[in-house]
Amino acid sequence: MAISLSFSQVFLLFLCLFQTPGTHSVLMMNIKNSCEDTIWPAYVSKPHSSELPKNSTGFTLRPGESKIVSAPANWDGTLWGRTHCSGNTTAHKFTCGTGDCGSSALECPSGTAAPAATTLAEFTPKGAAGEYAYSVSLAKGFNLPMTVVPRGNSHQSISDCKATGCVADLNKECPKDVQVVRGNDVIGCNSACEAFKETHDHYCGRSSTYSDHFKGLCPGTQAYENDKTNTFFSCASADYYDVNFCASSFPSSSPRFVTHSTASSPEVYGPGEELWDNSGKSTPLLIKIIASISGTIVGGPFLMWLVHIIWSRYQRADHSRPFFCHLKLIFECRSNWICNCCTNNSNPQENSSAMHHVPSKFPNQREQIMKKVRR
Template identity: 45%
Template structure:
């Protein structure tokens, strides 16, 4: 091999490595500590690069690390009680289903109720903004932990380590009729009743007019760092810079 050819190959390798480094600034390590299988779903926000996967399987104790493009925004959630129909091949989940009919969500979002981990990376001031939200209801505990963050921001872990399904108010419960009416998810009051005062819509579409309800307080009292309703920003949005993130389902092991 000639010296010029070797130099060209070296250049290509260095260019490729630099491209990878510049394109992927963060990793998400998604971990399942539940005693049951979880099928993570991922939805990328409009105008940001898609990830290498939009859905996969995590058995108890398994994890999956994903490279995240710079300036990515989107959400991650867990689907539970999933199965594939033997006759049609359709894949579906009792909670968090993204209606794609496959394990990959392929642009589909989580059907409420579902606990959401939400991210905007490299946002205002170069900060990552992240939260765990019950605005679309709750189906399993999630914790988000920044790793190695630097610069401005508080880099605080957030989320909910409590299983709220058993204590969910009766009128908000989603039950699995195939397993003795077990409560498997908890709707938001907006999803359950469609009332503007719970949905922060119509005359209630401002922080001044939309206030916490007894239902949002149920979530907030159990998990004070998570979003309990649409205008719960003050205690529920966190920032960090140049961090990687661990997203854990059932951070304190739970049974179903």
């Protein structure tokens, strides 16, 4: 059987075969476009980080294509995908609908701030040589689904390392007041911080209904700037990382926190409105305590009163009958076998029908039997 490998796969396999697993002098990333349209990935190094090689900070990927990017040791930076781009790359007239880095060129200069309404992948050196912390962030917003999967040699996912990212299309779930629209299409989704920071800066660096909405759909992503919940991962044994745009799912063999939730989305409010969602995540602790105390105050005495009534009637009743028979003194008897049992424990059917044989001309005797049955 013939085996077909792309050039990038052959190159990665060659590098992995001639290095010790988990020890690297460079950070290798295999960037893949699984989208239906062309995208333009962009890389930006953070201040004081080593620089990427030339022609690596911006390039074109057509549907199904992939490209290997080798970042120098201890590289610290961010990457994202640009969409709806047009213009002449050589004449510095290149612009994009989302993810534009403002350079008017295919490549993005070092130190460029990550643009709004863009899904970001971040890599940061973590102590040990060759180990990186990686994450997918929605703190600036969303434009493309993106996953990051650590890989070992032979292209296998690593069982003790987690994949992260977002496979949901949040453009379809984006609240209207933070949408990025081109024509009739939503091509991006701003974070609340980016959309309202001029007038409502309290959305920045903290949880809100908007960030909770996106976190519910993509649990393993960073939903806002200071979000530390299931957002940063590391893998000491990774040989390289698959960064896949528009992946429809995560590799089945790779453990992960992140799955696309199909639960109904919480209601999203506009700026300045109350930010309590339907899930109750934002309910203040004081209200929960008050509700708990109120339930105890109202429910506790009622339950004690009910037990007292049942027990006091049982003490005055005939103890030869089963205890449950005395419940009919409080609750209406709706079951014949309980009623029969309560009239006479030894022969319920005989006593149950006794009143039918009493002539109507003896009303007092009939009334006495009826009282016995009711007891």
